[in-house]
């Protein structure tokens with residue numbers, strides 16, 4: 001990766017409990033989303049080379065706010081609440097869903113959504129539904145296969161191929177795909193390169 005694509009500064013700015021409270025900024029935003037426990041906070045820490053920028057924990061459902069991090073004083077990394085967490089009540093889940101949908105549909109500076117999926121699992125119904133929804137609403141997204149250290153290279157390729165096969169049934173064009181390990185610090189540079197590519201296109 002180009003060394004200039006490395007993250008030089010990352011500052012937590014604000015947590016928003018609802019869409020209306022999102023900061024009134026103009027910088028480009030890149031959002032990260034996925035089921036709880038998929039490794040979102042860990043990936044954000046890996047991308048930014050910070051140990052504790054996003055709180056990584058083994059307790060699912062910890063991140064329930066929209067968190068904004070200003071990167072290189074240039075763009076925002078946005079940590080969206082995990083969906084599909086069964087242990088919260090229905091009412092709370094609907095509040096989350098509404099907040100996420102409003103953000104994704106209305107945030108003009110949103111440039112790309114990185115959807116994280118665990119590379120060990122077969123495509124899950126609510127991830128596929130979410131992909132469908134992103135596609136139908138014309139929201140640009142990429143898929144990030146997390147925890148790649150947990151499977152062999154062979155198995156990883158097999159699981160990614162299965163995902164692509166399923167998406168091909170509905171979509172002519174497949175989204176960009178990344179695979180990462182926050183444990184081994186692998187795969188994150190490709191994501192940063194992609195973000196810079198999109199930033200340059202939008203300049």
Ligand code: GTP
Nearest residue numbers: 036037038039040041042056057061062082182183
């Ligand atoms: P919520 O905030 O609860 O939605 O979870 P999250 O998606 O932010 O996940 P988090 O980063 O907190 O990671 C969940 C668990 O998976 C933690 O125990 C992490 O240590 C572990 N984990 C995350 N990424 C990796 C990885 O790349 N490899 C391995 N082996 N474990 C990981």
Ligand code: MG
Nearest residue numbers: 040041055063
């Ligand atoms: Mg988290």
